[in-house]
Amino acid sequence: MxxxxxxxxxxxxxxxxxxxxxxxxxxxxxxxxxxxxxxxxxxxxxxxxxxxxxxxxxxxxxxxxxxxxxxxxxxxxxxxxxxxxxxxxxxxxxxxxxxxxxxxxxxxxxxxxxxxxxxxxxxxxxxxxxxxxxxxxxxxxxxxxxxxxxxxxxxxxxxxxxxxxxxxxxxxxxxxxxxxxDPDGKLTDDGDRKRMRGLMIGHQRADGMSPIRGEITPTLRALLDPVVAKMARPGMNNPDDPESPSGDCEYVDREAMVAAAARDTRTAAQRNHDALVALLQPGRSADQLGSHRGLPVSTILTMSITDVERAAGVATTATGGTVPLAEALKLAERSQPFLMVFDHQGVPLHFGRTKRLATAAQRMALIASVRGCTRPGCDAPASLCATHHVTDWIKNGPTDIDNETLACDHCHALVNDGPNGWKTVALGPDSTHPGRTAWIAPPHIDPTRTPRVNNRHHPGELLAEAMSRIHHRNEQHRQSPKQLQRPDKHAA
Structure with missing residues (x-):
C-alpha cells in the first residue's frame, strides 16, 4: 500500500x-x-x-x-x-x-x-x-x-x-x-575435419603422468565408442577389484555384474583410461572383444535410403553419434551387411520368439529404430541399453519385437510395481507415435500419469514434423492472407 x-x-x-x-x-x-x-x-x-x-x-x-x-x-x-x-x-x-x-x-x-x-x-x-x-x-x-x-x-x-x-x-x-x-558440412566439412583432427600426448612429468588432448574425427569416434561402451562399463576392467570382469568376458551372471558395478568407485574418465589399458595389453585386439549386450563389439550404423540415394546426410551410430554419409559408406564397404525392414511408422517388423532373451536380430532392429533409452529425458545411447520387455516377461509379455524396447541400466531398474515405480506401455495406432514405447512417471513426478515418449534420439523426425506444420501454415497464409489470423501462441 x-x-x-x-x-x-x-x-x-x-x-x-x-x-x-x-x-x-x-x-x-x-x-x-x-x-x-x-x-x-x-x-x-x-x-x-x-x-x-x-x-x-x-x-x-x-x-x-x-x-x-x-x-x-x-x-x-x-x-x-x-x-x-x-x-x-x-x-x-x-x-x-x-x-x-x-x-x-x-x-x-x-x-x-x-x-x-x-x-x-x-x-x-x-x-x-x-x-x-x-x-x-x-x-x-x-x-x-x-x-x-x-x-x-x-x-x-x-x-x-x-x-x-x-x-x-x-x-x-x-x-x-x-x-x-547441416548434413552436407556447410558449417564443418570434410576438409575442416581433416585439418582439425589430431591427438597430442604431452611430455611425461616427474610424477610419471602425461597430459593428452586433441580432436577426433566422426569415423574414429564411431570406431572407438563401441569398444569403450564395453571395456569402460561400470565394474569392467577395474584394476582395484580382483573380481572385476575383464577382456572379452561376457556377463553371464547378472548378480556378479551388478555387484562389480556397485563396488566401482571410478569416474567415467578413469574407466575410459582403464579400458584403453586393457585394450592395449599384449596379445589383445578389438577383434577379440567378443560381444556386448548380445552383439559383437563393433560399429553399428543406421542410415536412411533417402540419404543414400541423394548421397547426403548423416548416419547414426548405436552409441548416439553421427558420421557423415560419405565416411559411413566407406566404413560399410568393409562390414558385414544386415538388412532391417521397418513399417511406415518406423517400427521394425515382427520377430516372434518364445524365449525370454532377445535375439541379436531383434536387438539390431531396436538399435536401428529406437536408437537409445526410451525413458523421457534420458540420453543414453543404444550401446548402453538393455532390451526391456514393455509388458514384463513374468506377466506373460512375449519376447516379440513389438513388446521390446531399449532402456539403460539405470532407467531399467526404475520400472517396478511399487508406488514410486515407472511403468511402460506400447502406444496404439491412434496415438501420435504409434508403436513407440511410452513411460508413465510416478505421481511425485507427474500427478497426471500421462504416458510420454522420449524424442531425444529422433531429432530428424521432430524437425520434419515441425517443418511440415510450418509449411502447411505458411501455405494457408499465402492462399488466404486476409481471412487467416495470426496463429495461437501454442499452434505451429
Missing part, C-alpha cells in the same frame, strides 16, 4: 507480495509428503511465470527509455542499480528480454518474440529461465536468419523438448538438430 494525497492506493504488486508473505509464514510441519511435493511444484511454476513477467517489465523499461530519464548508464546499469544485480545477471536479463519479450516498433505495432515457442512455454511455467537460456545458446548456432523455416522448426523442437526434459539435455538435443540441419 502507498498513500497518494491522503488516499491509500494498492500497488500492482501488493497481492503478489501478500501471497508470498503468507506462504513464507505458513507452517510446513503439518503438511504431508505429497502436499510438500505439490507446493514445491507450484512454487517452481510460479517462479517460472514470474520470470516471463520480468521479461515483460524489462521490455517496458527499455521502450519507455526509463534509464535515460533517471540518468542510469543504459538498461543494464539501470537494472544493476535498481535491483542490485550483478553485471552478469543484469546482462542475462537484457538478453532474455531481447529473445523472449514482445517488442514494439515506432508505430506501436507489437512483434512476436524471436523465440515465440520458448517464450510461451516460459509464460506457462512449463520451462525455466535455464531452459530458455540454453535454447538461445543453441539457436545462435543454427544457420540462417530467425525468419527461416529451419530456424523456426529448431526452436519449436527445442521448446517442446524442454517442456518434459532437463536443461542439461538442451545442448545435446541441439547438437543432434544441427547435425540434421
Amino acid at each position: 502507498r498513500s497518494n494525497g491522503g488516499v491509500t492506493e494498492q500497488r500492482v504488486g501488493d497481492p503478489l507480495l501478500t501471497a508470498v508473505t503468507g506462504l513464507l509464514e505458513h507452517p510446513l510441519a503439518g503438511l504431508s509428503d505429497d502436499r510438500v511435493t505439490e507446493l514445491l511444484r507450484d512454487v517452481e511454476r510460479s517462479t517460472r511465470m514470474l520470470t516471463a513477467l520480468t521479461n515483460r517489465l524489462t521490455v517496458e523499461v527499455v521502450e519507455r527509455h526509463i534509464p535515460a530519464r533517471v540518468g542510469a548508464h543504459g538498461p543494464k546499469g539501470f537494472l544493476m542499480e535498481t535491483l542490485r544485480l550483478s553485471s552478469q545477471e543484469a546482462g542475462r536479463r537484457i538478453a532474455a528480454a531481447r529473445s523472449l519479450g514482445t517488442w514494439h516498433d515506432m508505430a506501436g505495432e507489437a512483434h512476436e518474440p524471436q523465440h515465440p515457442r520458448t517464450a510461451a512455454a516460459l509464460a506457462d511455467g512449463d520451462i525455466s529461465a535455464d531452459h530458455a537460456s540454453r535454447i538461445a545458446a543453441v539457436l545462435k548456432r543454427v544457420p540462417g536468419s530467425t525468419a527461416d523455416p529451419e530456424f523456426e522448426a529448431a526452436e519449436q523442437v527445442l521448446a517442446e523438448h524442454a517442456c518434459t526434459g532437463s536443461p542439461d539435455d538442451i545442448a545435446k538435443v541441439g547438437d543432434a538438430i544441427l547435425a540434421y540441419l
Whole structure:
C-alpha cells in the first residue's frame, strides 16, 4: 500500500507480495509428503511465470527509455542499480528480454518474440529461465536468419523438448538438430575435419603422468565408442577389484555384474583410461572383444535410403553419434551387411520368439529404430541399453519385437510395481507415435500419469514434423492472407 494525497492506493504488486508473505509464514510441519511435493511444484511454476513477467517489465523499461530519464548508464546499469544485480545477471536479463519479450516498433505495432515457442512455454511455467537460456545458446548456432523455416522448426523442437526434459539435455538435443540441419558440412566439412583432427600426448612429468588432448574425427569416434561402451562399463576392467570382469568376458551372471558395478568407485574418465589399458595389453585386439549386450563389439550404423540415394546426410551410430554419409559408406564397404525392414511408422517388423532373451536380430532392429533409452529425458545411447520387455516377461509379455524396447541400466531398474515405480506401455495406432514405447512417471513426478515418449534420439523426425506444420501454415497464409489470423501462441 502507498498513500497518494491522503488516499491509500494498492500497488500492482501488493497481492503478489501478500501471497508470498503468507506462504513464507505458513507452517510446513503439518503438511504431508505429497502436499510438500505439490507446493514445491507450484512454487517452481510460479517462479517460472514470474520470470516471463520480468521479461515483460524489462521490455517496458527499455521502450519507455526509463534509464535515460533517471540518468542510469543504459538498461543494464539501470537494472544493476535498481535491483542490485550483478553485471552478469543484469546482462542475462537484457538478453532474455531481447529473445523472449514482445517488442514494439515506432508505430506501436507489437512483434512476436524471436523465440515465440520458448517464450510461451516460459509464460506457462512449463520451462525455466535455464531452459530458455540454453535454447538461445543453441539457436545462435543454427544457420540462417530467425525468419527461416529451419530456424523456426529448431526452436519449436527445442521448446517442446524442454517442456518434459532437463536443461542439461538442451545442448545435446541441439547438437543432434544441427547435425540434421547441416548434413552436407556447410558449417564443418570434410576438409575442416581433416585439418582439425589430431591427438597430442604431452611430455611425461616427474610424477610419471602425461597430459593428452586433441580432436577426433566422426569415423574414429564411431570406431572407438563401441569398444569403450564395453571395456569402460561400470565394474569392467577395474584394476582395484580382483573380481572385476575383464577382456572379452561376457556377463553371464547378472548378480556378479551388478555387484562389480556397485563396488566401482571410478569416474567415467578413469574407466575410459582403464579400458584403453586393457585394450592395449599384449596379445589383445578389438577383434577379440567378443560381444556386448548380445552383439559383437563393433560399429553399428543406421542410415536412411533417402540419404543414400541423394548421397547426403548423416548416419547414426548405436552409441548416439553421427558420421557423415560419405565416411559411413566407406566404413560399410568393409562390414558385414544386415538388412532391417521397418513399417511406415518406423517400427521394425515382427520377430516372434518364445524365449525370454532377445535375439541379436531383434536387438539390431531396436538399435536401428529406437536408437537409445526410451525413458523421457534420458540420453543414453543404444550401446548402453538393455532390451526391456514393455509388458514384463513374468506377466506373460512375449519376447516379440513389438513388446521390446531399449532402456539403460539405470532407467531399467526404475520400472517396478511399487508406488514410486515407472511403468511402460506400447502406444496404439491412434496415438501420435504409434508403436513407440511410452513411460508413465510416478505421481511425485507427474500427478497426471500421462504416458510420454522420449524424442531425444529422433531429432530428424521432430524437425520434419515441425517443418511440415510450418509449411502447411505458411501455405494457408499465402492462399488466404486476409481471412487467416495470426496463429495461437501454442499452434505451429
